Amino acid sequence: MLQTALQFSHTLLKEVIQEGDSVVDATMGNGNDTAFLAELVGTNGLVYAFDVQKQALVNTEKRLTELGLQEQTILLHQGHETIKETIPEDTQLKAAIFNLGYLPKSDKQIITQPDTTKQALDALIARLKSKGRIILVVYYGHTGGEAELALVHEYSQKLPQEEYSVLTYQFINQRNNPPILFCIEKK
Numbered sequence: 001m002l003q004t005a006l007q008f009s010h011t012l013l014k015e016v017i018q019e020g021d022s023v024v025d026a027t028m029g030n031g032n033d034t035a036f037l038a039e040l041v042g043t044n045g046l047v048y049a050f051d052v053q054k055q056a057l058v059n060t061e062k063r064l065t066e067l068g069l070q071e072q073t074i075l076l077h078q079g080h081e082t083i084k085e086t087i088p089e090d091t092q093l094k095a096a097i098f099n100l101g102y103l104p105k106s107d108k109q110i111i112t113q114p115d116t117t118k119q120a121l122d123a124l125i126a127r128l129k130s131k132g133r134i135i136l137v138v139y140y141g142h143t144g145g146e147a148e149l150a151l152v153h154e155y156s157q158k159l160p161q162e163e164y165s166v167l168t169y170q171f172i173n174q175r176n177n178p179p180i181l182f183c184i185e186k187k
């Protein structure tokens with residue numbers, strides 16, 4: 001069976017992340033991706049995870065503690081637009097993931113925004129290792145979602161093909177706007 005965009009995001013991450021890598025979860029939420037990344041990088045690696053909601057950090061901290069994965073994670077109660085100032089410029093990142101949209105079962109007014117997503121992408125691209133990947137899983141059914149999808153599409157389509165390969169993965173016959181995945185890989 002074909003993988004969902006979420007499942008495929010993990011497949012794409014698993015293919016490139018190795019023990020000891022530094023990686024980013026740009027939208028922590030309940031910590032599903034943070035925990036997945038923490039498993040892959042191991043105790044010699046580092047996961048920087050960002051979210052603007054305090055509850056995301058509480059939920060993620062709990063999950064990581066239960067799984068014994070807190071040692072290799074830095075949970076940041078700040079927006080991903082602060083990546084540039086937060087992650088040292090000489091830190092080379094192997095991967096980053098975004099789940100754009102709102103956190104299910106929480107405040108639907110707190111959504112990711114095109115301008116801050118762009119700021120985060122600029123900072124990540126500057127730190128991305130060769131063969132590294134940035135994955136964006138874009139939910140766009142909510143108000144404002146289409147604008148963010150357009151930004152991600154335009155941003156990734158404009159990246160020079162000599163330096164980056166960009167993939168999209170999308171189901172085109174499904175109801176209710178299933179998320180669209182983008183993968184930016186540095187050559």
Ligand SMILES: C[S@@+](CC[C@H](N)C(=O)[O-])C[C@H]1O[C@@H](n2cnc3c(N)ncnc32)[C@H](O)[C@@H]1O
Pocket residue numbers: 026027028029030031032033034050051052053056078079080081099100101102103104110111112113116
């Ligand atoms: C679709 S959810 C992420 C789900 C998450 N990957 C998980 O495993 O549960 C989007 C998250 O982005 C967060 N968010 C919104 N604006 C943000 C920003 N500027 N920087 C970082 N996170 C942000 C929301 O608070 C929300 O938790």
